[in-house]
Amino acid sequence: MSISAMRNMPSEVIEAVSLKSSPTLVTFESVFKTYDEQNWVVNDLDLTIHQGEFLSLLGPSGSGKTTTLMMLAGFDAPDRGRIMMDGEDISRLPAYRRDMGVVFQSYALFPHMTVAQNVEFPLKLRKVPASEMRAQAREALALAKLEGFEDRMPSQLSGGQQQRVALARALVYRPRLLLMDEPLGALDKALREHMQLELKAIHKQLGITFIYVTHDQDEAMTMSDRVAVFHHGKIAQIDRPEIIYNRPSSCFVANFLGETNLFAGSILDRVDGTARVRLDDDGSVHSAQCGGGESLPGSRVALAIRPENLSFARPSESAISAQVCDAVFHGPHCKLHMRTTAGTAVCMTFNPSAIGRAVPVPGESVRLAMPAPHALVLPPP
Known part of the structure; x- marks a missing residue:
């Protein structure tokens, strides 16, 4: 739902709608993170992520949203507090053991590998048999609408196609969570809006948990089941997009969204x-x-x-x-x-x-x- 679609929705209608209950997958418990021993980039963060939801972390630069994603992915660790997944403390668990796919804004494709080889790479690391690996790669490429591109090199692809390859590579082994850090930031407006709908459709089709970092309000509102608005390392408000737009909890949230x-x-x-x-x-x-x-x-x-x-x-x-x-x-x-x-x-x-x-x-x-x-x-x- 875009911002324009939320305008003039009566608050009583909004409040009558509730999210479907779903089990908790991940919790952040009083998590702190600093890089200079003076300022908290993430400041006493409590966050609950539900199984199967599309959650966007929205906020200005320096608000702590990307650091939160990196700690969840295992590329960084909390200085205080803990991150729990299915009741297990994963705060110090290596990234490769977390069963999470990650898509970055830069895509990070291997330039010397074909599209198929890029997508198969995570399966090779997991020592998946060759026949099964090819089948899973074909399925992931079909999901990303890249049939016929298997033998192309990344340099032969457009920005949107490269983004799809990165997405297929992250989904090829069906991770429990897909983490995305500004993945559409390098695309032009029309393509970005098209990819937002594609991501939403893929999320609905797969049913896995998506965690999406962005500073784009419309992007977060369009795709998300819930939006967490970050400010100074804390969550200023977290709720369904229409609630946050129509019932902001502070002047910061009201000003940041629209x-x-x-x-x-x-x-x-x-x-x-x-x-x-x-x-x-x-x-x-x-x-x-x-x-x-x-x-x-x-x-x-x-x-x-x-x-x-x-x-x-x-x-x-x-x-x-x-x-x-x-x-x-x-x-x-x-x-x-x-x-x-x-x-x-x-x-x-x-x-x-x-x-x-x-x-x-x-x-x-x-x-x-x-x-x-x-x-x-x-x-x-």
């Missing part, structure tokens, strides 16, 4: 799961859903709302006043860039034909409403 408007304010009062917030910007009062953190009367908070959930206010509605700075046409929708009278940047997307309204021009003043079901109270950044 665009979000954030307004500073204070809680006036709270009833059940809804709070009324007075904005610092212009003193207007808005109702919103209570998200992460405390939301007691008087608490300082941030009010978050996605650009697609803002609307033009009716005369009777509580609204934010803003002046249009720029209007950008994006085909099916228009994006407005605005500033409030206090200087807060605001972004809004809408379909002019759907609401029967002309696109405001730069310099025009508008009043914007925040529908309570889509506005979220978060801890201040």
